[in-house]
Every structure is written in structure tokens, then in C-alpha cells.
Amino acid sequence: MSYDTPAGLAHAGASADGSLQPLGRRLQVADVADAAEWASLMAQAAKPHLTQSFAYGEGKRAKGWTIKRVCLRDGDAVVAFCQVLELRFFGLRVLSRINRGPVFLEAETPAARIRDVYRTIRDVWGRLFGGPLLLAPALEANPAHRNILAGLGFRLRKAAGWQSTRLDLDRTEEAILASFASTFRNRLRAAERSGVTLSVANDGASAEWMIARHAENMRSKGFRAADGLFIRALRAAAPEDYLVFRALLDGEPVAGMSVVRFGQVAEYHTGWFGPDGRKVNAGNFLMWNIVREMKRRGCSRFDVGGLYDAHGYTQFKRGMRGVEFSLAGEWVAF
Numbered sequence: 001m002s003y004d005t006p007a008g009l010a011h012a013g014a015s016a017d018g019s020l021q022p023l024g025r026r027l028q029v030a031d032v033a034d035a036a037e038w039a040s041l042m043a044q045a046a047k048p049h050l051t052q053s054f055a056y057g058e059g060k061r062a063k064g065w066t067i068k069r070v071c072l073r074d075g076d077a078v079v080a081f082c083q084v085l086e087l088r089f090f091g092l093r094v095l096s097r098i099n100r101g102p103v104f105l106e107a108e109t110p111a112a113r114i115r116d117v118y119r120t121i122r123d124v125w126g127r128l129f130g131g132p133l134l135l136a137p138a139l140e141a142n143p144a145h146r147n148i149l150a151g152l153g154f155r156l157r158k159a160a161g162w163q164s165t166r167l168d169l170d171r172t173e174e175a176i177l178a179s180f181a182s183t184f185r186n187r188l189r190a191a192e193r194s195g196v197t198l199s200v201a202n203d204g205a206s207a208e209w210m211i212a213r214h215a216e217n218m219r220s221k222g223f224r225a226a227d228g229l230f231i232r233a234l235r236a237a238a239p240e241d242y243l244v245f246r247a248l249l250d251g252e253p254v255a256g257m258s259v260v261r262f263g264q265v266a267e268y269h270t271g272w273f274g275p276d277g278r279k280v281n282a283g284n285f286l287m288w289n290i291v292r293e294m295k296r297r298g299c300s301r302f303d304v305g306g307l308y309d310a311h312g313y314t315q316f317k318r319g320m321r322g323v324e325f326s327l328a329g330e331w332v333a334f
Helices: 035-044 054-062 111-125 143-151 173-179 182-193 204-221 228-237 275-279 282-296 312-318
Strands: 012-014 020-022 028-031 066-074 077-089 092-101 133-137 155-158 163-168 197-201 242-249 252-262 265-273 301-303 323-326 330-333
Touching: 035 054, 035 077, 054 066, 054 077, 054 228, 054 252, 066 111, 077 111, 092 111, 111 133, 111 143, 133 143, 143 155, 173 282, 182 282, 197 282, 204 228, 204 242, 204 252, 204 265, 242 275, 242 282, 252 275, 252 282, 265 282, 275 282, 282 301
Parallel strands: 092 133, 265 301
Antiparallel strands: 012 020, 028 066, 066 077, 077 092, 133 330, 155 330, 163 301, 163 323, 197 242, 242 252, 252 265
């Protein structure tokens, strides 16, 4: 399918500081319908995100969204790809959402290339006749990126964006463990001395156990996150990439975590801790064993699944001493 640029677009826009900057070139946009091709793009990407994975899109489809997957080409070369969530009524698009995308194949993308990609995305999805585009860009939060987005006509809705930390798994286990905070290591050793054992599974019964514990956790703590409908659809799209880790004490589960793999990255997704699990530091035990298992399975990075400044669990995650990053907020175009 081809995507035509609307007529009459300007060739320059005002940046956040009021200066004019070029809007960039229009790239070619092509549909990607094949799951294997999408998986290949995710594997090639330097900094992929869970929200741009094929399985995540299928989870959102189960929640009523129409999923559009495209790649952006400069000639014969794919430079980025993007999963767009579209809300439609009677076939008409009334809202589009891009969450932590587009994803670039390059590790370090020049500003001109970034401008080309986001100009193209705005041309196709950020026009009034197709409903507004809500964008959480996969760009690190810095003035240069904000100026590019503002110059292209995106408007800032929320300054704070996704924040997380990723561990480099292309090191020895000894080097990874040594990089953790001493408090994290001490609690891990205490957990190991307590006799906690590990279960790793990706079967349906284990997934349902984790979904039930996650739902219980949301009810007891009063927060909202991915629900069972979404998680079941995500897992069904890539069952081999959805893993459940359980900490067992005397053969009974006292804590559990789910992990989703996409490309060469694995990300913490949901978790549950029973009273006995907290007493024996099961969180430290599970996180360390997730790192070991996902490294064994060929992952090069592990994402702790988000950091929230007012959340006590964030300090626990920071004890793993990964590389923190913050994305460039929430934007809108129409």
C-alpha cells in the first residue's frame, strides 16, 4: 500500500526556540504484514521497544485497536519501522497512537534522518482528516529531539516520558553480578541461603497462574496495567517469548515474574510477591535468575520494565545498576 503526502505542506517549521528549520524529506512507507519480517526488523534494531513488538500489537488488537505495521525506506534501505495503533469507527480512522516508536535500525541516528522519519509519520498519521496522532517517540529526552518534533508541528502534551534502565548482558555473569549494588547482592545471597528454588516455564498453565497473580496484585494495590485479555493475546502471538519465573519455598510459589522477549531484548512485564516471598528477598533472587536465563537464551540486554520516581520498587530496580534512559515525553499532531 502506498501513502501519499497531502498537498500544500510547508517546507519549514518553527522549532521550540522560534527558529526555522527544514521539515526534512518524505520517505517511502510500506506495509509489513508478515510476523517473521517484523521479527527480523526487531532483531536488527539497536534499541527496540516492547510496545513495538508484533506480540504487543496483537495484544492491543484484542483490546479493539486496528494495527498498522510499516517500514520507512530511503531508497532500498529500511531506516526505521513503526507499529501504529488506530482507533476506527465504521472504517474511518478517528485516532492514531504510536507508543515508543518509530524504531530506528541505527544505534546512533543523525538528526536529519530523525527529521525525515518523523516528518513522514506526521504526514501520514498526524493530519486532521484522519484524527489526531498521539505520539510517545522512541527518542531520548533532550533539547535537540524536542526541537525536531516541535519544528515539525508536534505539540508537547506531557514532558515526562517512559523511563527505564537496561542491563548489558554481553558480559560474563561474574561481571554483571559485580556491577549490582552491594545491597542487592547481599539480599540475593540471603535469598539463596533461605533455600528458595527456581521454576522457569512458558506453558499455558504457568501463564494463567501469572495472570491471576497479576490481577490479584492490581486489585490489592489499586493500580491499572495490562489485563488478562491483553496478556493472553500477546502470549498467543509468541508463546516462546513469554516466560514465567517463580520462586519456590518448600515447593510452593512465593513470588513470580513474567518476562517478554523481543528481538535481542528481554523486558520485565508483571510481578507478584507473597508475604513469604518478601521475607526471603525473592525479588532479588528472581531478577538475578531472569538475567542469567535470558543471557543463556541469547539476549543481549535486559530492560527492568520502567522506573517511576514515586515508586519504592524503582529503588530495587536501580540496584541492578543498568544504563538509565528517559524518552521525550508525549506529543500530539493533527
